Amino acid sequence: MTSANARLILICSGKGGVGKTTLTANLGIALARQGESVAVLDADFGLRNLDLLLGLENRIIYTAQDVLAGTCRLEQALVRHKQQPTLSLLPAGNPRMLEWITPDDMRRIAALLAEQFRFVLIDCPAGIEDGFRNAAAAAEEAIVVTTPEVSAVRDADRVIGLLNSMGVKPVQLVLNRVRPEMMANQEMLSVTDVTDILALPLLGLVQEDKQVIVSTNKGEPLTLGEPSTPAGCAYQNVARRLRGDAVPIVDPSTERRGLRSRLRKLMTTRIF
Amino acid sequence: MALMDFINRLLGRQAPSASTARQRLQLVLAHDRSDLNPELLEQMRREILEVVSRYVEIDTAAGDVSLETEDRVTALVANLPILRARPVEPAPPDETGPPAEQPPVPPEPEWVEPPAD
Numbered sequence: 001m002t003s004a005n006a007r008l009i010l011i012c013s014g015k016g017g018v019g020k021t022t023l024t025a026n027l028g029i030a031l032a033r034q035g036e037s038v039a040v041l042d043a044d045f046g047l048r049n050l051d052l053l054l055g056l057e058n059r060i061i062y063t064a065q066d067v068l069a070g071t072c073r074l075e076q077a078l079v080r081h082k083q084q085p086t087l088s089l090l091p092a093g094n095p096r097m098l099e100w101i102t103p104d105d106m107r108r109i110a111a112l113l114a115e116q117f118r119f120v121l122i123d124c125p126a127g128i129e130d131g132f133r134n135a136a137a138a139a140e141e142a143i144v145v146t147t148p149e150v151s152a153v154r155d156a157d158r159v160i161g162l163l164n165s166m167g168v169k170p171v172q173l174v175l176n177r178v179r180p181e182m183m184a185n186q187e188m189l190s191v192t193d194v195t196d197i198l199a200l201p202l203l204g205l206v207q208e209d210k211q212v213i214v215s216t217n218k219g220e221p222l223t224l225g226e227p228s229t230p231a232g233c234a235y236q237n238v239a240r241r242l243r244g245d246a247v248p249i250v251d252p253s254t255e256r257r258g259l260r261s262r263l264r265k266l267m268t269t270r271i272f
Numbered sequence: 273m274a275l276m277d278f279i280n281r282l283l284g285r286q287a288p289s290a291s292t293a294r295q296r297l298q299l300v301l302a303h304d305r306s307d308l309n310p311e312l313l314e315q316m317r318r319e320i321l322e323v324v325s326r327y328v329e330i331d332t333a334a335g336d337v338s339l340e341t342e343d344r345v346t347a348l349v350a351n352l353p354i355l356r357a358r359p360v361e362p363a364p365p366d367e368t369g370p371p372a373e374q375p376p377v378p379p380e381p382e383w384v385e386p387p388a389d
Contacts, residue, residue, distance in 0.1 A: 150296060150297050150300075153297055154297060154300060154301060154304065157301050157304065161305065183290075185288060186288035187288050187289060187290060188293075189290055189294060190290060193290065193294050197294075197297060199343050266275065267275050267279075271275050271278065
């Protein structure tokens with residue numbers, strides 16, 4: 001079905017709004033900057049947004065739908081990123097397409113992309129219905145994105161169960177929107193809480209970062225330049241780990257040393 | 273209780289909620305993963321208690337049958353405090369089958385319980 005060395009990676013979460021599309025855009029750009037050829041496939045036919053986050057919304061002529069229908073060639077539908085030309089976007093089709101697209105269609109598209117690219121990142125729609133199943137059918141491995149909140153973790157758990165039953169593996173975890181201060185004060189699920197509950201290997205930790213919003217405003221992913229903000233660095237590290245580099249994961253809620261952390265340790269030690 | 277909880281309480285601040293989140297999540301995931309609805313679980317719980325109480329007298333009020341989950345494996349955990357063993361009379365007698373072998377009588381039954389009907 002696929003060429004031997006392409007990696008077809010699904011980026012999914014179950015719950016909406018946890019950062020799938022932001023991760024796909026940043027990871028795609030970071031991988032491309034690290035010398036890989038990358039295609040990002042927007043599999044969210046209902047609510048497509050990947051074009052917007054990559055700043056490519058004005059350059060779309062054809063979509064995945066046209067490729068499937070045979071009205072254009074794959075090369076015509078692919079939108080190459082200006083600053084990072086080793087990254088191409090295959091836009092999602094019209095929302096009306098949703099009803100008659102099948103898992104086989106998605107497999108066909110993924111196979112076409114796998115002939116030309118080393119990495120194919122599939123941005124999955126939220127939910128666990130047909131849109132998810134179609135997108136997952138095209139993938140060989142997956143990254144589950146979640147945040148340290150009960151609803152996001154619960155939905156991620158459902159998705160992990162489905163991925164396991166579909167034979168997608170490895171499945172790795174990116175914990176997004178981490179607030180180190182709240183975690184340290186035990187006002188938020190900790191990193192180990194989430195990894196223990198979901199029982200997945202951790203691929204990355206991304207801190208809550210205002211610059212993410214600024215970058216989406218501009219349509220310029222944080223990884224486009226040399227990242228200087230916490231989230232940008234985290235996305236870059238996710239890309240490096242995905243390529244096999246052993247980049248250690250630092251938990252920012254336990255990272256701080258010195259007096260403050262010692263005081264915090266004292267404050268959280270059981271006294272009775 | 274940690275020192276921080278104590279100070280929080282003194283100052284009237286809200287207690288850290290991460291452990292509450294963890295507990296609620298573990299409970300809801302155990303149910304999600306097993307795909308058992310609460311009524312079915314309740315029915316199973318009742319039947320388990322019924323079967324067990326044929327053999328031993330259990331404290332049904334303190335007893336607990338629940339789902340627990342760890343490492344994506346869900347387990348049914350029954351915690352049933354035994355008050356005392358019932359004398360003889362194990363399973364309901366099988367009327368058609370061959371006579372069941374009498375199980376060993378517990379040593380020195382000091383009390384006699386009327387068989388449950």
